Amino acid sequence: MTPILQAINVRKAYAAHVALDDVSLDIPERSIFGLLGPNGAGKTSLIRIITQITAADEGEIRVRGQKLHPDHIAEIGYLPEERGLYKKMKVGEQLLYLARLRGLSRPDATQRIKGWLDRLDLKPWAEKNVEDLSKGMQQKVQFVATVLHEPSIIILDEPFSGFDPINANLIKDEILALRDKGATIIFSTHRMESVEELCDNIALINRSHKVLDGSVRDIKNTFRSQTYEVEGRGRLLVTHPDFEVLEHKDRENGHFYDVIRLHAGTSPNDLLRYLIGNVEVHAFRELIPSINDIFIRRVQETMPESLLETTPA
Amino acid sequence: MDKIWLIVQREYLTRVRKKSFLIMSLLAPLLLAGSMVGIALLSSSSKTDVVAVRDESGQQLLTRLVATEDVKFVPATGSSLAAATEAFRKDKAKQDALLYFPPTFTLDSAAGVQLLANGNVSLKRQNAIKKAVNKTVGDLKLSRSGLNQSTIDNLKANVELSAVDLTQEGGRKNNVGATTGAAYLLSILVYMFIFIYGVQVMRGVSEEKSNRIMEVMLSSVKPFQLMMGKILGIAAVVFTQFALWAVLSWGLTTIAAPLLTDSARKSPPVAAAAGVQEASAARETPTADAPAATTATAAPAADSSPLAFLDGLPLGSIIGGFLFFFLGGYLLYSSLFAAIGAAVDDQTDAQQFMFPVTVPLILSYIVSINVIINGDPNGPLAFWLSMVPLTSPIAMVMRLPFGVPMWQLLLSGAILVAGFIFTTWLAARIYRVGVLMYGKKITYGELSKWMFYKG
Numbered sequence: 177m178t179p180i181l182q183a184i185n186v187r188k189a190y191a192a193h194v195a196l197d198d199v200s201l202d203i204p205e206r207s208i209f210g211l212l213g214p215n216g217a218g219k220t221s222l223i224r225i226i227t228q229i230t231a232a233d234e235g236e237i238r239v240r241g242q243k244l245h246p247d248h249i250a251e252i253g254y255l256p257e258e259r260g261l262y263k264k265m266k267v268g269e270q271l272l273y274l275a276r277l278r279g280l281s282r283p284d285a286t287q288r289i290k291g292w293l294d295r296l297d298l299k300p301w302a303e304k305n306v307e308d309l310s311k312g313m314q315q316k317v318q319f320v321a322t323v324l325h326e327p328s329i330i331i332l333d334e335p336f337s338g339f340d341p342i343n344a345n346l347i348k349d350e351i352l353a354l355r356d357k358g359a360t361i362i363f364s365t366h367r368m369e370s371v372e373e374l375c376d377n378i379a380l381i382n383r384s385h386k387v388l389d390g391s392v393r394d395i396k397n398t399f400r401s402q403t404y405e406v407e408g409r410g411r412l413l414v415t416h417p418d419f420e421v422l423e424h425k426d427r428e429n430g431h432f433y434d435v436i437r438l439h440a441g442t443s444p445n446d447l448l449r450y451l452i453g454n455v456e457v458h459a460f461r462e463l464i465p466s467i468n469d470i471f472i473r474r475v476q477e478t479m480p481e482s483l484l485e486t487t488p489a
Numbered sequence: 490m491d492k493i494w495l496i497v498q499r500e501y502l503t504r505v506r507k508k509s510f511l512i513m514s515l516l517a518p519l520l521l522a523g524s525m526v527g528i529a530l531l532s533s534s535s536k537t538d539v540v541a542v543r544d545e546s547g548q549q550l551l552t553r554l555v556a557t558e559d560v561k562f563v564p565a566t567g568s569s570l571a572a573a574t575e576a577f578r579k580d581k582a583k584q585d586a587l588l589y590f591p592p593t594f595t596l597d598s599a600a601g602v603q604l605l606a607n608g609n610v611s612l613k614r615q616n617a618i619k620k621a622v623n624k625t626v627g628d629l630k631l632s633r634s635g636l637n638q639s640t641i642d643n644l645k646a647n648v649e650l651s652a653v654d655l656t657q658e659g660g661r662k663n664n665v666g667a668t669t670g671a672a673y674l675l676s677i678l679v680y681m682f683i684f685i686y687g688v689q690v691m692r693g694v695s696e697e698k699s700n701r702i703m704e705v706m707l708s709s710v711k712p713f714q715l716m717m718g719k720i721l722g723i724a725a726v727v728f729t730q731f732a733l734w735a736v737l738s739w740g741l742t743t744i745a746a747p748l749l750t751d752s753a754r755k756s757p758p759v760a761a762a763a764g765v766q767e768a769s770a771a772r773e774t775p776t777a778d779a780p781a782a783t784t785a786t787a788a789p790a791a792d793s794s795p796l797a798f799l800d801g802l803p804l805g806s807i808i809g810g811f812l813f814f815f816l817g818g819y820l821l822y823s824s825l826f827a828a829i830g831a832a833v834d835d836q837t838d839a840q841q842f843m844f845p846v847t848v849p850l851i852l853s854y855i856v857s858i859n860v861i862i863n864g865d866p867n868g869p870l871a872f873w874l875s876m877v878p879l880t881s882p883i884a885m886v887m888r889l890p891f892g893v894p895m896w897q898l899l900l901s902g903a904i905l906v907a908g909f910i911f912t913t914w915l916a917a918r919i920y921r922v923g924v925l926m927y928g929k930k931i932t933y934g935e936l937s938k939w940m941f942y943k944g
Contacts, residue, residue: 191938227708229925254708258927260701265503276495277709321705 178241180205180360181226181329185235188221195221197384198235203362203377208355210371210392211364212467213381219364220257222381223331227254239329250279253327257334257364259318261306267317268293268302271324278325285324292320296346312343319347323354330354331362336370348374368467380471387474392467399470402438403463404447407431410455418442418450435463492710496718500693501725514730518737538585538614541565543573546594553625559617562588574605586610588618596630671807671890672862679815679886680854684847686723686819687826691839693719694830694924703924712921716831717913720823724816806898810889813902818882821909822850828916831923832931832939842931853880857887866891876901878908915940 179202188196196218203209211219224230226237228249237244239251262270268289275285293299296316301309306317315338323330335351336344351374355361363371372392379389388395403422406412409430412421419442423435432455438447444462451457465473504510537558542551543565554562563584565573570589577587586606593601604610604618631641694716697703706715829842853874860870866888874884875893881901885893922939923931 224704224925229704229707249709252708254705256701256704256708258701258704260703260705262503262697262702263700273495273499274705274709277492277706318705 177205179203180240181362182238182241183222183226183235184238186222186225186232186237187234188218188225188230188232194384196225196232199381199384199386200235201379201386201389203360205360206355206358207376208351208361208363208371208374210368210375210378210467211362211381212366212368212371212378212471213387214366217366217381218384219366219381220333223254223333223362223364226329226331227252250325251328253322253325253330255319255322255330255332255335257337259315259338261314261318261321263307264305266303266305267298267309270306271317271321274321275324278327280325288324288326289320292324295350296320311338312340315339316343316347319350323350323359327359329360329362331364333364334367335363335365337367368471372467378467380467380474382471382475388470395467395470396464399465399473401463401465402442404436404438404444405459405461405463406434406436406451406457407459408451408455408457412451412455416450419447431458493714493718493721496710496715497722497725500719500722501729504689504723504726505729510726510730514733515737518734518741521738522741537561538617539563539583540618541573541577541584541587542590543567543570543587544590545570545592546590547592548590548594548596548629550590550622550625553629554621555624557617557621560614560621562621577605578607586614586618588622596626596633599626668890669862672866672887673858675807675811675889676854676857676883676887679811679818679883680850682727682815683818683822683850683882686727687823687846690720690723690823691826691830691843692836693723694827694920695833695836695839698831698924698927699835707924712924713917716824716827716917716920720820720827723823724819727815727819806893807889810893810898811886814882814886814905817878817902817905817909821878821882821905821912822846824909824913824916828919828923831916831920832926832936833923834927838931849879850883853883856880857884860884861887861891867893872897876904878905881905 181201181203183199183201186196186199187194199218199222201211211222213219221230225232226244228244228246239245239248242248265273271289271292272282272285275289276282280288289302290299293302296319298313298316298320301313306314309317322332330351332351335347339347351361363375365371375392377389377391378395380387390398409432411430412424412432412434415421417439419436419438421434421436423433425433427433436447438444444460448457448460451460537556538560540560540562541564542554542562544550551562551564556562565587566576567573573587573589577584586604589603589605591601591603602622604615628638628641631644632638636644697706697715710718825846826843829839829846832842833839857871857874857880860868860874861884865871871884871888874880875888875897882905885898885901918940919936
């Protein structure tokens with residue numbers, strides 16, 4: 177199946193620096209895709225190219241295999257990191273205006289606005305000016321504005337910043353509902369832990385390069401380091417030919433906490449068997465790296481290289 | 490195109506629905522009508538000054554001082570200057586000043602004359618009195634040299650100059666008052682509205698920028714559409730305002746006219762009032778029988794037609810030209826203002842960039858007044874001012890009432906269109922980069938770089 181959105185060797189340079197260098201992505205339909213990376217990595221540049229705010233210098237974006245075209249605007253919903261609405265405009269009118277700019281007819285838009293305002297408890301505020309709303313409510317209005325035209329691709333830049341936990345959950349549920357209805361969601365964030373659990377696929381971007389991409393499960397598998405966390409009681413040998421103790425903590429009453437890495441050819445069951453014969457095991461858990469850890473590792477691996485790139489010879 | 494139309498609608502409706510717009514639209518014609526009534530009442534109530542005269546020169550000056558419309562002379566009461574002064578003080582309601590001729594006053598050394606009054610004497614009153622005294626003394630001198638009064642009266646020349654415009658059909662009488670008034674009024678309207686609404690465009694853009702709504706908008710529309718939508722929407726607001734003012738001030742002056750006609754016939758109206766009248770009437774159907782126009786008889790000898798003051802003015806080209814050059818100038822300047830709004834982060838930074846935009850606007854107004862109204866409306870400098878697109882919206886509109894050859898109108902119009910296409914293109918290039926640029930100190934060098942960014 178063709179991915180709903182593809183970036184092919186995209187390059188974008190500004191006067192002073194290169195924002196994106198040879199970035200390629202495949203974003204499968206009906207998935208949640210995480211576009212991750214630190215501030216200034218190039219995420220927003222890529223999104224602005226996808227939303228046709230700017231154009232790529234080289235390479236191209238394809239929507240369902242088609243080269244990006246102005247008509248695609250109606251298919252994309254974009255919630256920028258910099259949120260903003262017309263402050264002196266009424267909520268209802270503002271939503272109508274934004275929806276019509278994205279190609280919705282007046283009756284269609286009116287009906288959908290009603291539905292959304294009902295769902296997000298904004299109805300009493302429809303006739304109020306945006307400036308009279310609380311920050312959280314403005315965020316909700318902004319979210320509605322993003323998805324009102326039922327785009328098949330929804331791009332959310334730092335989606336949960338500015339929401340309190342209750343509203344963040346509300347929005348999270350709405351996003352999942354949209355995904356279930358067939359939309360493709362792209363999260364862009366530098367706070368990787370906030371979207372890790374939601375994403376099916378991710379791409380890591382650092383210093384205008386794509387560092388890593390793939391499904392979250394695959395990536396985590398690749399980055400498994402055969403490290404296990406053990407808690408128990410008794411005395412544990414510190415050296416062993418099959419594994420290595422990375423960290424050891426003694427606790428009261430003979431309890432201990434260890435982080436153990438298996439050497440190649442050793443299975444977790446081998447370790448467990450050894451442990452059962454020697455100590456009383458209370459907990460045994462594989463240490464799976466978070467996306468954040470993976471990212472940091474990956475960046476550190478590529479760091480010397482990128483330093484070389486930027487240092488004049 | 491649909492999107493521009495939506496943006497135009499929003500920009501238009503949000504502004505027209507504002508209370509301030511309504512207040513402006515209602516208040517301005519009220520103020521106009523009110524000030525006209527005020528002027529008419531003031532000029533009608535400008536009474537003849539009564540000047541008490543104490544003559545100690547023995548020249549029988551009091552009997553010879555001739556009363557005019559402005560001033561009338563009565564003998565001062567009291568047997569001395571002090572007594573006269575005292576009487577004048579007590580009786581100040583009836584007398585406006587006390588004129589004193591000392592005993593030393595003779596026809597040959599006409600010095601030492603004093604004018605005593607409560608407070609300052611206005612220059613106009615002083616001049617009227619001085620003129621009367623001069624005439625009297627002059628007449629006395631002439632008769633002393635042996636001329637009798639009828640010879641003296643015969644010697645006086647009373648020349649009336651009547652300028653005729655040969656370019657008009659049948660060489661109609663040239664109506665300088667109305668022409669100058671119209672030139673002032675039209676050009677100040679263009680100047681004010683370009684300024685006020687150009688700054689509104691700038692504010693609107695920088696508001697969108699500081700509201701951070703730009704990115705939301707730009708993911709649905711092109712920067713150019715957003716900019717043009719705003720500029721055109723505000724242009725529609727201006728024309729609505731014009732239309733409202735025209736209708737309202739026409740209506741109000743129609744109501745107010747009966748109050749004015751009497752007093753207005755007596756006193757020539759102030760040029761500005763005449764011009765305002767002219768313009769509001771001109772925007773209406775020129776043939777409409779506007780009784781209000783009778784108040785605006787800039788030509789002192791009012792003709793039978795109420796619209797006589799419009800005689801000799803090329804109305805068609807004035808109305809058409811005004812609308813065209815206003816729109817052209819507005820588009821030209823407001824796109825520059827939009828670019829400024831897009832380039833800066835907040836309004837205070839805008840000042841330094843507004844300077845080069847406002848200077849040609851202000852200069853073209855000031856220079857045009859000197860060159861066109863006070864100089865030669867068809868001279869070479871006037872010609873060039875009305876060709877350069879930065880100055881032509883004001884200069885050409887100022888020239889319109891004096892009559893401008895058609896080829897110049899067309900040429901200037903074409904240059905103006907080319908000019909605003911160029912500035913719009915330029916502004917769009919700055920705009921599209923500027924609107925998403927935050928937290929950067931903008932310099933002219935930076936701006937010029939933006940013009941050559943691609944994509």
